Amino acid sequence: MKADIHPNYPAVEVTCSCGNKFETRSTFGKALAIDVCNECHPFYTGKQKTLDTGGRVQKFADRFGAFGAKKA
Ligand SMILES: [Zn+2]
Numbered sequence: 001m002k003a004d005i006h007p008n009y010p011a012v013e014v015t016c017s018c019g020n021k022f023e024t025r026s027t028f029g030k031a032l033a034i035d036v037c038n039e040c041h042p043f044y045t046g047k048q049k050t051l052d053t054g055g056r057v058q059k060f061a062d063r064f065g066a067f068g069a070k071k072a
Pocket of ligand 1 (some may be wrong): 036
């Protein structure tokens with residue numbers, strides 16, 4: 001590798017909102033907090049799930065009534 005042209009690419013810990021943790025490398029250089037990962041994304045689990053980030057689904061249900069979203 002050529003000297004002094006490559007960015008710092010350290011190992012970082014990634015924490016998902018489902019509790020899953022794994023390590024990767026990133027030029028970001030800090031621990032990452034993510035909403036969805038390969039352990040909990042419906043594409044990989046095969047189960048349908050409403051990804052309710054920040055209560056947005058509930059906000060929609062409050063505003064437009066019961067168009068499908070169930071109250072928790
Ligand atoms: Zn996850």
